[in-house]
Each structure stands twice: as C-alpha cells, then as structure tokens.
Amino acid sequence: MAITYELIKTCKQTGARLGKVHTPHGSFETPVFMPVGTLATVKTMAPEELKEIGANIILSNTYHLWLRPGEDVVEEAGGLHKFMNWDGSILTDSGGFQVFSLSDMRQIEEEGVHFRNHISGAKLFLSPEKAMHIQNSLGSDIMMAFDECPPYPASYDYMKASVERTSRWAERCLEAHQKPGQQGLFGIIQGGEYEELRKQSARDLTSLDFPGYAIGGLSVGEPKDVMNKVLDFTTPLLPDEKPRYLMGVGSPDSLVDGAMRGVDMFDCVLPTRIARNGTCMTSNGRLVVRNAKFAKDFTPIDENCDCYTCRNYTKAYIRHLIKANETLGIRLTTYHNLYFLVKLMGQVRNAIKEDRLGDFRDEFFEQYGFNKP
Ligand SMILES: Nc1nc2c(CCNCC3CCCC3)c3[nH]c(NCCc4ccccc4)nc3cc2c(=O)[nH]1
Numbered sequence: 001m002a003i004t005y006e007l008i009k010t011c012k013q014t015g016a017r018l019g020k021v022h023t024p025h026g027s028f029e030t031p032v033f034m035p036v037g038t039l040a041t042v043k044t045m046a047p048e049e050l051k052e053i054g055a056n057i058i059l060s061n062t063y064h065l066w067l068r069p070g071e072d073v074v075e076e077a078g079g080l081h082k083f084m085n086w087d088g089s090i091l092t093d094s095g096g097f098q099v100f101s102l103s104d105m106r107q108i109e110e111e112g113v114h115f116r117n118h119i120s121g122a123k124l125f126l127s128p129e130k131a132m133h134i135q136n137s138l139g140s141d142i143m144m145a146f147d148e149c150p151p152y153p154a155s156y157d158y159m160k161a162s163v164e165r166t167s168r169w170a171e172r173c174l175e176a177h178q179k180p181g182q183q184g185l186f187g188i189i190q191g192g193e194y195e196e197l198r199k200q201s202a203r204d205l206t207s208l209d210f211p212g213y214a215i216g217g218l219s220v221g222e223p224k225d226v227m228n229k230v231l232d233f234t235t236p237l238l239p240d241e242k243p244r245y246l247m248g249v250g251s252p253d254s255l256v257d258g259a260m261r262g263v264d265m266f267d268c269v270l271p272t273r274i275a276r277n278g279t280c281m282t283s284n285g286r287l288v289v290r291n292a293k294f295a296k297d298f299t300p301i302d303e304n305c306d307c308y309t310c311r312n313y314t315k316a317y318i319r320h321l322i323k324a325n326e327t328l329g330i331r332l333t334t335y336h337n338l339y340f341l342v343k344l345m346g347q348v349r350n351a352i353k354e355d356r357l358g359d360f361r362d363e364f365f366e367q368y369g370f371n372k373p
C-alpha cells in the first residue's frame with residue numbers, strides 16, 4: 001500500500017497526535033480537515049483557491065461519479081486528478097453511505113446492495129467488488145472499503161449482523177483491490193455505540209492490516225457526548241502507527257474533540273453546505289450574513305480572519321450578493337468557511353506541538369460560544 005503515516009508527536013495533555021500522511025500525490029499534516037468535492041469539485045472553488053486555502057487533500061465520491069459522469073469517463077480522462085486538474089491527494093468514499101442516505105428504495109444482501117438511482121429511479125447494484133473497481137478507475141490515492149453504515153439507533157442484534165457483514169465485505173475489497181501499489185485502501189470500523197461490537201469490528205479489520213482505518217457509523221444523529229464516548233473506547237483499539245479517519249465530522253467543536261481523542265483525519269460537507277445558504281463560521285460563532293442587520297455593516301465577516309474574503313469584502317457586500325443570488329456571494333462564504341476550518345486544524349496542530357490542546361479547546365469553545373448553557 002502506497003500510503004504511509006509518520007507519527008511525529010503525541011500531546012502530553014490529551015490523546016491527540018501530530019502526524020504526516022504520505023501519498024503518491026504528496027503529503028499532508030494531521031490532524032487535518034478534508035474539504036468535500038462530491039462531484040469532482042469542491043463546490044464553487046477552483047483547485048488554485050483550494051491550494052491558497054491550504055488544502056492538500058480533498059474528498060470525492062464513488063456513488064456520485066459512477067452515476068454521473070460514469071467511472072469510464074473519468075478513467076479515459078486519465079483519472080480523477082487529471083479530470084479535475086487537482087494535483088494534491090484525493091480520498092474517495094466507497095458509496096455505501098451515500099446509498100443509505102440518498103436512495104430510499106434499497107435492499108442489503110450478502111452480495112451487495114440493490115437500490116434505485118436517486119436521479120433517474122433506475123435499479124442499481126453496488127457490491128464490494130464494484131465499489132473497488134470504480135475507485136480503481138477514479139485513481140484516488142486513498143480508497144474506502146465498501147461498508148454498511150447502519151442507522152442510529154440500531155439494535156444490538158442488527159448492529160452485530162451488520163458489523164460481521166461489513167468485515168466480510170472488507171476482505172472482499174482487499175481481494176478486489178487492483179492497484180495496491182498506487183492506491184491505499186482504508187478499512188472502516190463499525191459497531192455503533194456498542195463497545196463489544198466496536199472491539200469485534202476493530203479486531204476483524206486490524207487483522208487485515210490496512211494502511212489506515214476509518215471510524216464509521218458516527219455523526220448519524222447521535223448526541224455529541226455519545227460520539228465522544230464511542231471515540232474514547234474506539235481510537236485505542238486502532239494501531240498507533242496508522243492514520244485514523246472519523247467520517248462525516250464535522251462542526252468546529254467536533255473536530256477539536258475528535259483530535260483530542262486521537263483522530264487524525266476529518267471530512268464534512270458542513271462548511272461548504274452552510275456557505276451556500278449564507279452562513280459562516282467565525283471565531284465568535286456562526287454568523288448568518290444574509291441577516292438584515294448586516295445591510296450596512298462595512299466590516300469583514302470575521303475580524304480575526306486573514307483570508308481573501310475577509311481581507312477584501314464586507315458583510316454588507318456579501319449579504320447583497322447572497323440576496324441577489326450572485327454566485328460570487330457563495331464563493332466568498334465557501335472560501336472563508338474552508339479557510340476557517342483549515343486554519344483551525346493548524347491551530348490544533350500547534351497546540352499539540354506545545355502540549356496544550358486541552359487549554360486550546362477551552363479557549364476556543366469559550367470564544368466560539370460552545371460552552372454557553
Ligand atoms: N463509507 C462511510 N461513509 C460515511 C460517511 C460519509 C463521509 N463523507 C463522504 C463524502 C464523500 C463525498 C460526499 C461526502 C458519513 N458521514 C457521516 N455524517 C455526515 C453528517 C452530516 C451530513 C450533512 C451535513 C453535515 C453532517 N457519517 C458517516 C458515516 C460513514 C460510514 O460509516 N461509512
């Protein structure tokens with residue numbers, strides 16, 4: 001597997017780690033927030049802007065690219081990097097989660113999942129082998145095993161059967177992996193909030209020696225303290241010398257809390273999604289820039305931010321663009337939100353270097369307003 005992880009330092013105050021992941025398309029420091037580019041683009045951002053923001057790895061998606069434009073198109077373009085003109089690292093999710101979250105008519109069997117195309121309604125089938133074939137065609141640097149992300153809450157019996165099937169699917173993914181030299185395949189730990197099942201899933205998958213492990217089945221509606229509890233007993237089950245990726249997370253507080261519990265990689269559509277309806281993450285909490293009170297506010301979105309948006313534009317101007325449905329408006333809010341999270345992870349890495357991530361968390365939560373009762 002061409003993915004290697006360098007553990008640089010562990011924070012003395014928390015379980016956080018400072019590391020570096022090396023891929024065929026460059027390396028990135030961890031903990032890291034990975035912008036999501038579902039349809040081979042981080043919506044409204046050009047690759048040069050992502051580089052300016054400081055992103056070195058982005059996500060894309062097997063399910064979406066298989067449906068549109070089709071993995072054959074991307075393969076004939078020379079792979080996803082060439083197709084979207086991105087020379088940094090790319091991680092693709094395996095499509096399992098998207099089937100469960102996008103398609104209402106689906107049937108899970110040992111072989112794979114039958115479902116309807118959420119665009120055309122046509123019947124489709126996705127299996128571990130098919131998901132691996134598509135990701136091999138896309139040429140992503142990090143691929144995810146095909147898994148089932150059960151709904152929350154789920155019964156112990158349902159979760160146990162699902163974990164065992166996801167472990168069998170993981171073995172089938174390893175067997176179906178056609179380019180182990182160029183692409184790394186991460187296993188995904190499931191098990192919901194049940195410690196015994198998280199242990200079983202971790203045992204099954206760490207015995208298969210993947211170059212990295214994801215923690216799946218979280219950020220699916222469970223309370224934050226449940227997610228943190230699951231992380232408390234799950235990250236220690238994973239090897240120290242491999243990266244840990246918490247899927248679908250998340251909000252600024254969850255990123256800091258996850259890093260404190262030894263998570264290295266995060267992804268979430270949140271920053272780009274809320275930007276498109278004019279909501280920004282700032283050092284003093286969330287700000288809805290389309291709000292009338294900003295009509296004549298000629299100050300930046302965040303006075304503590306030095307991003308392109310905050311250096312050149314005011315709340316009043318961005319509010320006007322958003323209200324007028326001018327595309328520049330959501331480009332500016334998207335740029336700022338991604339910059340905010342990438343910068344936050346830089347502050348987390350510095351706090352780990354200085355063995356003070358616990359203190360940083362308290363300061364950040366206080367200023368952002370997370371501790372407010
Ligand atoms: N394979 C797999 N993927 C999961 C994902 C998708 C991660 N992003 C993929 C990108 C690749 C392209 C699309 C996304 C998850 N996302 C979430 N929560 C997101 C919650 C959320 C939803 C909307 C807004 C904010 C938060 N939990 C997840 C669990 C799993 C999982 O077990 N297995």
Ligand SMILES: [Zn+2]
Nearest residue numbers: 305307310336
């Ligand atoms: Zn900014």
